[in-house]
Amino acid sequence: MPRFVDRVVIHARAGSGGNGCASVHREKFKPLGGPDGGNGGRGGSIVLVVDPQVHTLLDFHFHPHVVAPSGKQGAGSNRDGAAGTDLEVKVPDGTVVLDEQGNLLADLVGAGTRFEAAAGGRGGLGNAALASRARKAPGFALLGEKGDERDLTLELKTVADVGLVGFPSAGKSSLVSTISAAKPKVADYPFTTLVPNLGVVSAGENTFTVADVPGLIPGASEGRGLGLDFLRHLERCAVLVHVVDCATLEPGRDPISDIDALEAELAAYQPSLQSDSALGDLAERPRAVVLNKIDIPDAKELAELVRPDLEERGWPIFEISTVSREGLRPLIFGLWDMVAAYRAAQPVLEPRRPVIRPVPVNETSFSVEPDGQGGFLVRGARPERWIAQTNFDNDEAVGYLADRLARLGVEDQLLKLGAEPGAEVTIGDMTFDWEPQTAAGVDVTPTGRGTDARLERSDRVGAAERKAARRERRLSDDDMDR
Missing domain, CATH: 2.70.210.12 (GTP1/OBG domain)
Known part of the structure; x- marks a missing residue:
């Protein structure tokens, strides 16, 4: 499924x-x-x-x-x-x-x-x-x-023209399956619908979309149950329709109290995006009331009883039955009239232009801060990027990095902060010992490829030095023999 x-x-x-x-x-x-x-x-x-x-x-x-x-x-x-x-x-x-x-x-x-x-x-x-x-x-x-x-x-967030609102088992899924080609799961127990269902409805030559939002309960705007997840799908609906179960047998429930409870939740809920707020609060969206299950005699009588009270609110009222399909055609064309009126009242939306945010080329900002342990932290987009670009197995590449950092002003800033020779300097993921005696930012005499004369420091004794040491030892031995 x-x-x-x-x-x-x-x-x-x-x-x-x-x-x-x-x-x-x-x-x-x-x-x-x-x-x-x-x-x-x-x-x-x-x-x-x-x-x-x-x-x-x-x-x-x-x-x-x-x-x-x-x-x-x-x-x-x-x-x-x-x-x-x-x-x-x-x-x-x-x-x-x-x-x-x-x-x-x-x-x-x-x-x-x-x-x-x-x-x-x-x-x-x-x-x-x-x-x-x-x-x-x-x-x-x-x-x-x-x-x-x-x-x-x-x-x-479901983008639909009409959003169906109601208590669990009010008949919302049955209504969507009847007026559109959508086939949501329908059963006679609460919370059958756990996810929104979207259907396309034809009203003559016109079409509009209807979203079946899972059943709401009191406290939904405060997160009770899955209320916040369900209400999110109503933020972009142009018209909200109360689907009322006129045949409910639950004590303390009637069409008027059901609508008042859900209206309180819609008024308390605030859209999370400013663009959705521009559509108006949920409490200000166009409304319609659907009195469902009038194929049952008692439900028919209850619908006729509460209709005058609902008409005082100025909302269109439709009496329907998804089983006998009574009243569905007036409902479909009535909802289309409301959707068309809403669309006509909205300003013409211009196509969104792409937003281009160019990266600053001459951005030279960086900061040098002590790390509290005798070392320093260098932060900045350019120094950190240069570190990531450097192959530290190549002395010439390391010398090129030192020249770039010196021209940027990192060396001068370390001197101002009192950095001592051998202090640990961290840039990005790399930590190295700072050696101020190493010239940087000046022209370098080329040596071999991949080498840098400023970094060629080794404590190993060369062959010439070893020969000189042996010669001195021989002379000293001869002097002792005499």
């Missing part, structure tokens, strides 16, 4: 960028070919797209992990790596996207609406792009950046 899922948590992981390539052009009769390493490809992003053919979040319930492909590594001869393909994930109309803290990220309404849930990482630069006056043939390349990885909550 198909399941309806209206709230899931997905784990989105965008693709990582490909690494750059460190290559030198080698060709006969061209001894100075120069660097020709290509850049890495961009990682694929995860994009949520509204698809009218998708009506539930069931797929994410069984497959919550969404992973986009990564970019490819660059190659020699200035060949850039292939970019990862963006992964388009189809979601139903009315999907709301929330972050880990519950903050609203996107409200996806309308076919084709798109939202980038996780951005792919940028590819690393190859050594051809890193060549400069100081480094004419870099022996290193930058690593690709990791893609965004985040947990997102997807909530579905």
